[in-house]
Amino acid sequence: MLYCVTMEVRIPHDMDLERLERLKAEERARAQELQRAGSWRHLWRVAGRYANVSIFDVADHDELHAILSTLPLFPFMDIAVTPLARHPSAID
Amino acid sequence: MLYCVTMEVRIPHDMDLERLERLKAEERARAQELQRAGSWRHLWRVAGRYANVSIFDVADHDELHAILSTLPLFPFMDIAVTPLARHPSAID
Amino acid sequence: MLYCVTMEVRIPHDMDLERLERLKAEERARAQELQRAGSWRHLWRVAGRYANVSIFDVADHDELHAILSTLPLFPFMDIAVTPLARHPSAID
Amino acid sequence: MLYCVTMEVRIPHDMDLERLERLKAEERARAQELQRAGSWRHLWRVAGRYANVSIFDVADHDELHAILSTLPLFPFMDIAVTPLARHPSAID
Amino acid sequence: MLYCVTMEVRIPHDMDLERLERLKAEERARAQELQRAGSWRHLWRVAGRYANVSIFDVADHDELHAILSTLPLFPFMDIAVTPLARHPSAID
Amino acid sequence: MLYCVTMEVRIPHDMDLERLERLKAEERARAQELQRAGSWRHLWRVAGRYANVSIFDVADHDELHAILSTLPLFPFMDIAVTPLARHPSAID
Amino acid sequence: MLYCVTMEVRIPHDMDLERLERLKAEERARAQELQRAGSWRHLWRVAGRYANVSIFDVADHDELHAILSTLPLFPFMDIAVTPLARHPSAID
Amino acid sequence: MLYCVTMEVRIPHDMDLERLERLKAEERARAQELQRAGSWRHLWRVAGRYANVSIFDVADHDELHAILSTLPLFPFMDIAVTPLARHPSAID
Amino acid sequence: MLYCVTMEVRIPHDMDLERLERLKAEERARAQELQRAGSWRHLWRVAGRYANVSIFDVADHDELHAILSTLPLFPFMDIAVTPLARHPSAID
Amino acid sequence: MLYCVTMEVRIPHDMDLERLERLKAEERARAQELQRAGSWRHLWRVAGRYANVSIFDVADHDELHAILSTLPLFPFMDIAVTPLARHPSAID
Numbered sequence: 001m002l003y004c005v006t007m008e009v010r011i012p013h014d015m016d017l018e019r020l021e022r023l024k025a026e027e028r029a030r031a032q033e034l035q036r037a038g039s040w041r042h043l044w045r046v047a048g049r050y051a052n053v054s055i056f057d058v059a060d061h062d063e064l065h066a067i068l069s070t071l072p073l074f075p076f077m078d079i080a081v082t083p084l085a086r087h088p089s090a091i092d
Numbered sequence: 093m094l095y096c097v098t099m100e101v102r103i104p105h106d107m108d109l110e111r112l113e114r115l116k117a118e119e120r121a122r123a124q125e126l127q128r129a130g131s132w133r134h135l136w137r138v139a140g141r142y143a144n145v146s147i148f149d150v151a152d153h154d155e156l157h158a159i160l161s162t163l164p165l166f167p168f169m170d171i172a173v174t175p176l177a178r179h180p181s182a183i184d
Numbered sequence: 185m186l187y188c189v190t191m192e193v194r195i196p197h198d199m200d201l202e203r204l205e206r207l208k209a210e211e212r213a214r215a216q217e218l219q220r221a222g223s224w225r226h227l228w229r230v231a232g233r234y235a236n237v238s239i240f241d242v243a244d245h246d247e248l249h250a251i252l253s254t255l256p257l258f259p260f261m262d263i264a265v266t267p268l269a270r271h272p273s274a275i276d
Numbered sequence: 277m278l279y280c281v282t283m284e285v286r287i288p289h290d291m292d293l294e295r296l297e298r299l300k301a302e303e304r305a306r307a308q309e310l311q312r313a314g315s316w317r318h319l320w321r322v323a324g325r326y327a328n329v330s331i332f333d334v335a336d337h338d339e340l341h342a343i344l345s346t347l348p349l350f351p352f353m354d355i356a357v358t359p360l361a362r363h364p365s366a367i368d
Numbered sequence: 369m370l371y372c373v374t375m376e377v378r379i380p381h382d383m384d385l386e387r388l389e390r391l392k393a394e395e396r397a398r399a400q401e402l403q404r405a406g407s408w409r410h411l412w413r414v415a416g417r418y419a420n421v422s423i424f425d426v427a428d429h430d431e432l433h434a435i436l437s438t439l440p441l442f443p444f445m446d447i448a449v450t451p452l453a454r455h456p457s458a459i460d
Numbered sequence: 461m462l463y464c465v466t467m468e469v470r471i472p473h474d475m476d477l478e479r480l481e482r483l484k485a486e487e488r489a490r491a492q493e494l495q496r497a498g499s500w501r502h503l504w505r506v507a508g509r510y511a512n513v514s515i516f517d518v519a520d521h522d523e524l525h526a527i528l529s530t531l532p533l534f535p536f537m538d539i540a541v542t543p544l545a546r547h548p549s550a551i552d
Numbered sequence: 553m554l555y556c557v558t559m560e561v562r563i564p565h566d567m568d569l570e571r572l573e574r575l576k577a578e579e580r581a582r583a584q585e586l587q588r589a590g591s592w593r594h595l596w597r598v599a600g601r602y603a604n605v606s607i608f609d610v611a612d613h614d615e616l617h618a619i620l621s622t623l624p625l626f627p628f629m630d631i632a633v634t635p636l637a638r639h640p641s642a643i644d
Numbered sequence: 645m646l647y648c649v650t651m652e653v654r655i656p657h658d659m660d661l662e663r664l665e666r667l668k669a670e671e672r673a674r675a676q677e678l679q680r681a682g683s684w685r686h687l688w689r690v691a692g693r694y695a696n697v698s699i700f701d702v703a704d705h706d707e708l709h710a711i712l713s714t715l716p717l718f719p720f721m722d723i724a725v726t727p728l729a730r731h732p733s734a735i736d
Numbered sequence: 737m738l739y740c741v742t743m744e745v746r747i748p749h750d751m752d753l754e755r756l757e758r759l760k761a762e763e764r765a766r767a768q769e770l771q772r773a774g775s776w777r778h779l780w781r782v783a784g785r786y787a788n789v790s791i792f793d794v795a796d797h798d799e800l801h802a803i804l805s806t807l808p809l810f811p812f813m814d815i816a817v818t819p820l821a822r823h824p825s826a827i828d
Numbered sequence: 829m830l831y832c833v834t835m836e837v838r839i840p841h842d843m844d845l846e847r848l849e850r851l852k853a854e855e856r857a858r859a860q861e862l863q864r865a866g867s868w869r870h871l872w873r874v875a876g877r878y879a880n881v882s883i884f885d886v887a888d889h890d891e892l893h894a895i896l897s898t899l900p901l902f903p904f905m906d907i908a909v910t911p912l913a914r915h916p917s918a919i920d
Binding site for chain 2: 189
């Protein structure tokens with residue numbers, strides 16, 4: 001099942017830099033692992049913002065929440081979820 | 093170049109039904125033509141709303157506007173455009 | 185799968201009264217049919233507004249959209265959908 | 277009497293971790309106690325967010341406020357309350 | 369039980385004037401009847417707007433909704449309801 | 461002259477607890493003093509929020525501002541003021 | 553007593569032109585009468601919008617509402633009222 | 645003096661088509677005349693919307709308002725004006 | 737040229753009190769100097785908020801920005817600027 | 829390709845002043861370099877705010893994001909991007 005997910009990242013300015021770099025590296029590793037697994041089907045950067053637009057393909061809401069809430073940067077993200085249904089004019 | 097485009101359709105309640113059906117048929121034909129041409133790369137329905145989330149792949153802003161502004165239902169849509177850049181963690 | 189759905193109804197003031205009454209009767213019949221079928225698990229009125237808060241239990245986004253978009257009053261409703269996951273502190 | 281309550285949790289990033297874990301454990305214990313008592317009738321996680329949608333069944337506004345304002349995470353939550361009336365099309 | 373209710377009235381500009389005057393007269397009669405009955409405890413005009421701030425004292429959400437949804441001007445009002453609990457510093 | 465005033469209290473999470481308790485006690489004393497004096501005519505808690513809805517009866521804007529801006533918790537409150545006029549359908 | 557009042561005018565596109573011109577002429581006459589009387593102390597156009605920023609000097613909320621609600625264009629205006637107190641740094 | 649002006653055009657769906665085409669032609673002629681005169685220094689289309697972002701260079705607020713409020717499509721536009729000052733890092 | 741300027745002051749709760757008092761004293765001195773010079777033509781307190789509504793009369797946008805951006809409390813203010821044109825119904 | 833970009837700068841009040849001055853100097857140097865290179869075609873200050881309106885002329889979304897996300901003040905800016913297409917009435 002598909003979901004459009006937008007994530008805005010807001011890093012506190014006084015956060016420890018080393019911790020931040022570690023979190024970012026973990027986030028990247030996790031994002032790539034999920035892409036390879038097929039759950040994180042698309043990942044795009046919103047031009048000009050520390051934000052992304054993503055398409056997830058997962059079994060259900062529980063799996064989506066399990067994935068998003070364990071992202072290393074989850075505590076610093078504002079996330080919006082839009083459930084996507086098949087469009088009657090889509091050809092794929 | 094990629095754009096995330098969301099379209100909310102708002103049909104006036106007193107619109108002529110025949111005209112509306114004709115516009116919808118034209119919209120569907122145009123949407124499928126653009127998908128086959130590769131410009132309208134993804135088209136999903138927002139569950140529960142007369143709205144869609146789409147990904148367009150076009151040469152530039154002018155081509156995007158030319159496509160969107162000539163959609164048959166354009167006068168009845170509220171459209172938001174987000175330019176998408178490559179994400180550093182994307183694997184594709 | 186569960187979804188929290190809020191529906192705000194906005195009836196145009198110049199709508200034909202007979203048509204409106206017919207639509208309302210059809211809406212009620214459909215809502216009760218879906219409740220009996222188990223898809224529309226809860227239906228509450230928002231006190232003071234022509235609106236409701238509902239819980240739907242359906243197979244997937246497509247079924248949710250199929251149900252909502254064919255409600256007789258759908259063209260006159262502003263609908264918001266929130267996908268609900270299991271809460272770790274829920275006891276049921 | 278029924279209320280739909282949404283709670284968004286916002287934990288300050290520099291909060292003491294031990295204190296946070298203690299608060300979360302207390303919150304969970306309290307939530308389960310209230311569910312067993314029947315006041316907190318439903319508790320769902322909003323997929324992708326540190327938030328929940330809940331249905332409370334209490335005697336009056338005072339009881340609702342007494343419950344919500346003494347939740348261990350109350351100081352870190354943004355809460356919205358919607359009073360729910362019986363819907364004329366509800367079958368239960 | 370107390371509720372703070374704000375009502376914004378929006379009259380369509382092309383509404384029949386006679387019908388509007390009749391509705392306003394009925395609204396006034398109903399408002400005064402409810403004030404005398406004690407349900408509509410306070411009624412104030414928002415200075416500069418066709419709007420009011422009101423305090424209702426009713427048995428429960430159902431009674432509140434029954435009252436508000438049968439006001440003659442209900443179809444033309446945007447209503448917000450805030451449930452009021454006893455304040456610990458109130459002296460009355 | 462009457463004003464509807466809503467106050468949302470937002471206490472910084474790292475505030476000194478002793479100072480906070482002192483401010484709250486002072487706030488309560490001041491609120492009760494003003495209620496006894498007749499300026500703070502009504503004080504209700506917004507169910508589920510650290511917020512109140514109040515009705516003030518004062519000579520003019522200057523007196524209202526003098527009262528509100530010297531409340532002990534004023535620096536931590538987001539305040540909205542609505543001037544109330546007499547409603548033509550009010551019976552009191 | 554002073555109030556800052558902003559008025560946004562929204563004329564329905566299908567309004568009778570003759571009626572509109574008559575209302576505008578009456579509005580202008582009334583605005584000038586109130587300025588000469590000293591109640592409408594300042595009247596400025598918001599550059600680029602069919603809107604104004606005004607300062608009213610009246611006895612109380614009732615007088616302000618009586619003035620605003622009888623403006624000929626009142627049914628077509630969205631009005632916001634801000635009560636103004638004396639500023640401690642003002643020299644006048 | 646420079647102003648950034650954004651204009652969103654909202655054409656009522658039941659507007660007479662001939663009148664609309666005439667207004668659009670007049671709007672275009674006026675826009676080009678003002679560009680040639682140097683007052684309308686830049687005019688860009690917002691991709692995907694019936695809207696523009698413009699830079700005006702005029703003597704003062706009065707001239708700006710005189711220009712904008714006499715645009716043929718002014719009654720159908722939602723306009724936002726941002727006064728632009730010289731930026732200390734600008735090199736032109 | 738006239739501008740309506742609203743300023744909301746937001747003082748961080750952990751700011752050094754001595755520094756804050758010094759900034760406030762400087763702000764007051766500067767505000768009075770600018771009022772005497774005629775640039776800051778009106779200065780009113782928004783009743784109930786740490787905010788003001790002001791009218792500035794300056795040569796151009798650059799002068800306005802130079803004044804506002806050097807106010808001692810500028811880093812703690814949220815400022816909105818509205819350019820004011822002459823109103824056709826104004827009598828002054 | 830053209831983009832309208834607005835940047836709001838929000839400096840945390842407890843930021844180290846020396847670091848801030850260094851970042852500002854670097855931001856200015858980078859802004860001027862990009863203007864000379866032709867990518868940052870216009871840069872204006874929003875009068876009264878620590879904000880700018882800019883026009884960028886770059887090859888694509890990726891170049892825009894590369895530029896914006898490496899600005900020294902990027903972590904402290906709220907950025908909005910509007911893709912600009914050619915306007916049919918533009919004469920340049």
